Amino acid sequence: MTRHKTDWTVRLTESASNGFSHIVRWTSEQFGPVQGRAYATTLSLALQDLMSGPSLPGVRARDEIMAGLMTLHVARNRRKGRHFIMFRISATQVRTIDVLRILHDAMDLPQHV
Numbered sequence: 001m002t003r004h005k006t007d008w009t010v011r012l013t014e015s016a017s018n019g020f021s022h023i024v025r026w027t028s029e030q031f032g033p034v035q036g037r038a039y040a041t042t043l044s045l046a047l048q049d050l051m052s053g054p055s056l057p058g059v060r061a062r063d064e065i066m067a068g069l070m071t072l073h074v075a076r077n078r079r080k081g082r083h084f085i086m087f088r089i090s091a092t093q094v095r096t097i098d099v100l101r102i103l104h105d106a107m108d109l110p111q112h113v
Contacts, residue, residue: 008053009096015043016085020101023083042081043102046074050097054089062086065110073105086113 012020020043028036049056050072060078062069068088074081082105089095103109 007095008051008101009093010047010048010050010087011090011093011096012099013101015101016099022063023102039081041084042074042079045079046072046076046081046085047099049076050085050087051101053095054097062109066113068071069100069113074102084109 007073020040023043024036024040027039054070056072058072060071068087069086070088071084071086074083074085084105085099086101086103086105086109087097087099090098101113
């Protein structure tokens with residue numbers, strides 16, 4: 001059986017990139033640098049998983065918030081986490097996912113998109 005390659009490009013907006021840095025910094029300050037690095041890995045692995053495309057298990061359409069918006073929770077593959085990756089498929093680039101924000105799962109998502 002031939003396996004088809006499904007690699008997508010994942011781009012972070014400035015808000016998503018800043019959010020990633022802020023989350024890792026806050027985690028390090030609250031729980032120490034080892035936990036900060038571990039959570040950075042959790043976030044990075046979820047972003048890497050998105051390179052498989054938007055049909056990845058765990059992706060949820062969130063059209064009730066914004067047309068075309070999707071989320072992926074970072075708690076996956078036995079890793080713990082409390083954040084959503086909020087993204088959409090690029091309207092201008094083929095096979096490209098634009099990560100809009102990385103938000104804590106207790107936040108009011110519509111307010112922060």
